[in-house]
Amino acid sequence: MNFKKILVYSSEAIIENKLRSALTMLGMIIGVLAVILLVSVGTGAKRYITSEFESLGTNVIMIQPGKTDKKVAMGPPVSSSKGKLTLSDVEALQRNTPNLSAVSGVMFGAGTIKNENATNNINILGSNDQFNKIFNMTISDGNFFTKEDEDSGRRVVVLGHSIKENLFGNTTALGKLVKINESEHRVIGILKQTGDKMGFNMDDMVFIPTRSALRLFNTDKLFGVRASARTRSGMNDAVNDLTNILKERHNGEEDFTIITQVTMLESMNTILNMLTYALAAIAFISMLVGGIGIMNIMLVSVTERTREIGIRRAVGAKRSDILKQFMVEAVVISVSSGLLGIIMSLAITNALYFFLPGFDMRPPFWIIPPAFMLSFLTGVVFGVWPARKASHIQTIDALRYE
Amino acid sequence: MALIELKNIHKYFKMGEENIHALDDVSITIKEGDFTSIVGTSGSGKSTLMNIIGLLDLPGTGQYFLDGINTTEMNDDELSKYRNQKIGFVFQSFNLLPKSSALKNVEMPLQYASSYNSTLNDNLIRTMALETLEKVGLSTRVHHLPNELSGGQRQRVAIARALVNNPKILLADEPTGALDSKTSEEILNLFEELNSQGVTVIIITHDTKIAKRCKRILRMSDGHINEEKSL
Ligand SMILES: Nc1ncnc2c1ncn2[C@@H]1O[C@H](COP(=O)(O)OP(=O)(O)OP(=O)(O)O)[C@@H](O)[C@H]1O
Ligand SMILES: [Mg+2]
Numbered sequence: 001m002n003f004k005k006i007l008v009y010s011s012e013a014i015i016e017n018k019l020r021s022a023l024t025m026l027g028m029i030i031g032v033l034a035v036i037l038l039v040s041v042g043t044g045a046k047r048y049i050t051s052e053f054e055s056l057g058t059n060v061i062m063i064q065p066g067k068t069d070k071k072v073a074m075g076p077p078v079s080s081s082k083g084k085l086t087l088s089d090v091e092a093l094q095r096n097t098p099n100l101s102a103v104s105g106v107m108f109g110a111g112t113i114k115n116e117n118a119t120n121n122i123n124i125l126g127s128n129d130q131f132n133k134i135f136n137m138t139i140s141d142g143n144f145f146t147k148e149d150e151d152s153g154r155r156v157v158v159l160g161h162s163i164k165e166n167l168f169g170n171t172t173a174l175g176k177l178v179k180i181n182e183s184e185h186r187v188i189g190i191l192k193q194t195g196d197k198m199g200f201n202m203d204d205m206v207f208i209p210t211r212s213a214l215r216l217f218n219t220d221k222l223f224g225v226r227a228s229a230r231t232r233s234g235m236n237d238a239v240n241d242l243t244n245i246l247k248e249r250h251n252g253e254e255d256f257t258i259i260t261q262v263t264m265l266e267s268m269n270t271i272l273n274m275l276t277y278a279l280a281a282i283a284f285i286s287m288l289v290g291g292i293g294i295m296n297i298m299l300v301s302v303t304e305r306t307r308e309i310g311i312r313r314a315v316g317a318k319r320s321d322i323l324k325q326f327m328v329e330a331v332v333i334s335v336s337s338g339l340l341g342i343i344m345s346l347a348i349t350n351a352l353y354f355f356l357p358g359f360d361m362r363p364p365f366w367i368i369p370p371a372f373m374l375s376f377l378t379g380v381v382f383g384v385w386p387a388r389k390a391s392h393i394q395t396i397d398a399l400r401y402e
Numbered sequence: 403m404a405l406i407e408l409k410n411i412h413k414y415f416k417m418g419e420e421n422i423h424a425l426d427d428v429s430i431t432i433k434e435g436d437f438t439s440i441v442g443t444s445g446s447g448k449s450t451l452m453n454i455i456g457l458l459d460l461p462g463t464g465q466y467f468l469d470g471i472n473t474t475e476m477n478d479d480e481l482s483k484y485r486n487q488k489i490g491f492v493f494q495s496f497n498l499l500p501k502s503s504a505l506k507n508v509e510m511p512l513q514y515a516s517s518y519n520s521t522l523n524d525n526l527i528r529t530m531a532l533e534t535l536e537k538v539g540l541s542t543r544v545h546h547l548p549n550e551l552s553g554g555q556r557q558r559v560a561i562a563r564a565l566v567n568n569p570k571i572l573l574a575d576e577p578t579g580a581l582d583s584k585t586s587e588e589i590l591n592l593f594e595e596l597n598s599q600g601v602t603v604i605i606i607t608h609d610t611k612i613a614k615r616c617k618r619i620l621r622m623s624d625g626h627i628n629e630e631k632s633l
Contacts, residue, residue: 005513016501311497314458315563316486316514318479396459399497 003324010329017301024297025337028375031290032341033348035283036371040349040363042276047360049272053265059232060134061100061239062259063225063246083255085222087210089246090128093227096245099238101230102130107213108223111181113206115167122163123205124180126213127226134228137202142174142189145209149188153211158189162203180206181216235260290337291378298330298386302393309390310398323391330383331376338375342368404467405570405602406432406455411464413450413625424450425461426625432604434570437597439613440606441630442622448606449575451622455604456491456573457481469570486514490564494576496556498548504559505531505544511567534562538592554585561592565601572596574605578612590615 014021065083090105097103107126112119128150132139139158149156157178164173164187173187185208194202214220229238239258247254302309309322349362413425424447432438440448453459454466457473466473468484476484485491498507508531516522535544538558548556557577564572572593578586590612597603605616613619619631 002516005516013501307497308499311499312510312514313482314456314485314491314497315511316482316567318482318514320479321482321514394459396453399458399493 003328006321006324006328007332010325010332013325013329014332020297020301021333024294024333025340027293028287028290028334028337028378029341029344031283031287031378032338032371032375033345034286035280035374036342036345036363036367037348037361038279038283039276039367040345040361042272042279043364044361046269046272046276049268050265053261053268055136059101059229059235060261061227061229061235061242063227063242064257064259065221065224065255067255067257083250083253085225085246085256086220087214087222089249090210090222090225092245092249093225093242094130097238097241099230099234099241100227102133103225103227104128104131104134105210105222105225106131107210107217107219109213109217111216113163113167113178113180115176115178117169118167120163120166122180124213124216125205125207126210126216126223127207128210131207131226134226135202137194138192139189140192142187144189145207150209150211153209153215155183155185155212156188156209157185158191158207159187160191160201160203160205160207161193163206164190180208183216185212235262287374287378291334291382294330294334294379295382295386297333298326298383299389301329302326302386302390305390306393306398306401309393310395310401313393313395314399319391323387326387326390327380327383330387331379334375334379334383335372338372341375342371403434403470404431405434405436405469406430407467408455409465409467411451411454411461411466413447413454413459413462423625425454428464428625428627430620430627432602434602435597435600436602436604436618437594437616438604438618438620439616440604440620440622441608441610441613446622447625448622451627452573452575452604452606455571456489457485458491482514483518486511486567487518488570490561490567490569490572492557492560492564492572492574492577494579496548496553496560496580498556498559498563500548503545503547504535504540504551504562507548507559508535508562508566511563515567531562531566534566535559537565538562554581554588557581557585557589558592561589565596569601571602571604574603576606576608578607578609586612 063085065085067083085105087105090103093100093103104127107124109124111122111124113122114120129145129147131137132144137144140161142158144158145156148154157180159167159173159178167173167178168176173190176187177184178187179185191202191207208216210222214222227238227242229235239260242258243254246256250256312322345363353360353362408428408430411425411428412423415422415424428451440451442448450459454461457468461474464474468488473481473484499510502510505528509527512522512527512530516527532541532544535541538561540555540558540562543551543555548559551559557580561577574593577593578589581589586609593603593605594615605612607613617632618629621628621630
């Protein structure tokens with residue numbers, strides 16, 4: 001019998017046993033669905049995190065004092081006691097590198113802010129007038145620091161959105177005085193609300209000039225330096241320039257670590273890919289379970305249809321005809337389940353995306369061919385044994401089977 | 403010339419400890435165009451013999467020549483081909499596919515035959531199946547499922563299935579065992595008509611009336627075979 005006929009016969013047999021076929025397919029559908037959805041969750045998370053990362057500011061370069069192993073450059077940069085970055089390093093960089101569009105030293109510390117209305121525990125970030133360019137910060141009210149504010153270490157402050165709300169409510173804050181660690185600062189700007197970005201929330205911060213921060217914390221050692229490359233393609237040149245200038249200033253020693261968005265994204269991606277693979281592995285197991293379901297049902301089906309096998313053999317079916325018939329049946333079940341699973345995954349994720357646009361778990365297109373192939377292969381692998389069993393039943397025994 | 407030639411056929415069945423000698427040195431020759439009945443008591447080995455003739459089962463020892471070819475040397479695929487091309491088998495219990503219509507049941511042997519004969523396309527298969535169903539008087543029941551047919555009608559479907567591929571040999575193991583005498587009569591008339599058209603017919607029966615209408619009667623007893631009547 002030719003393949004087309006076997007296909008038609010198998011489909012007929014599947015339709016004749018509606019309930020059983022449907023239950024078998026259910027297992028497979030869930031398997032395929034799990035594969036696609038879990039991979040989509042993995043890639044969706046990756047897409048989300050990457051875009052969050054990029055919205056922090058493009059072309060950002062971070063320089064931390066001390067040499068840390070590049071491989072563990074993930075996570076919050078930790079300054080080591082070795083090496084020291086100072087304001088004069090920042091000035092040297094500003095003077096000498098055309099590849100950088102902005103450079104700022106940063107100082108970071110905890111403290112309190114208060115006025116007559118409220119007291120807040122805060123994170124104080126000392127930075128210069130270029131910092132807002134590096135991180136794409138938007139001022140909703142007033143201005144960021146000027147160069148004069150930075151150079152003369154004025155006691156001025158730019159408030160994060162939440163801090164402003166806490167201290168001033170709806171009343172105007174510009175020009176008012178607040179006490180940061182008991183030292184009076186004048187409010188010159190309010191940041192636009194940003195929300196949480198990668199666990200980093202500017203709404204809860206206050207920004208003061210670097211010099212003021214160093215004075216406040218009584219040190220000359222910067223927490224680090226932040227810079228941004230003029231162009232994305234100029235990133236490597238910028239890093240090279242930076243390295244050379246700082247090395248020269250530090251007696252030829254590379255006692256600092258440079259982290260770029262590129263390297264951060266790379267290590268982030270490695271972790272997110274691992275997550276995706278882990279999810280895929282879990283999904284694979286559910287596929288396996290679906291396949292075993294098919295095998296079970298096919299074995300039952302072979303036993304139930306022993307008589308049919310006998311009849312077909314009696315009128316001239318070869319062993320290979322019987323083998324093909326049951327193989328094709330298993331594959332038709334698995335492939336149609338696969339297709340249904342793919343369609344359902346698309347429907348579910350698109351519906352989710354429609355109602356919750358922030359929740360984009362739509363499967364990447366590349367997953368569809370492998371998911372389809374996987375369901376095909378599952379049918380082949382788990383269909384072989386029952387089909388072989390069917391084809392090896394002796395004709396006369398099959399005919400006598402009650 | 404001899405269409406079927408059995409030489410010293412033995413068949414044993416092992417039932418636990420017991421060894422049943424179902425066929426004991428059976429040697430017979432059946433010519434093309436014969437109309438033979440096999441009679442004998444229950445358990446004498448009639449079905450066992452018929453299954454071997456129909457290539458549904460293999461002899462323990464001995465040789466079986468069909469159309470001059472030694473079937474005991476054939477492989478499984480060749481046996482399938484011979485069953486498909488040369489033999490039509492009718493069972494006491496009909497053995498129809500319960501979920502397929504009369505037409506689909508009759509088409510089935512031709513579907514398998516199409517791998518030997520490329521001219522057998524779906525249209526031709528359908529035409530041949532319909533013609534054969536008409537021949538057995540079932541042209542108004544082609545789309546019925548077996549359980550929507552009477553016993554006699556089911557057996558006609560089974561006969562149509564056996565005949566559709568124009569076999570040389572029609573084997574029937576108690577074809578009327580489940581039918582009343584009037585229906586049995588009609589089935590037998592059909593067999594006689596086929597025989598007159600050149601088909602070699604072998605029937606197992608317990609019905610002496612049927613046996614008497616055959617040109618030749620073979621009697622089985624305890625695995626042995628004896629000629630009882632021949633014209
Ligand atoms: N598959 C088998 N396994 C074991 N014993 C078998 C098998 N088939 C047949 N036999 C035995 O072989 C002997 C002959 O059986 P067979 O079916 O040929 O008898 P029969 O003449 O057709 O009887 P009936 O008229 O009742 O149909 C019996 O004793 C039976 O028990
Ligand atoms: Mg019998």
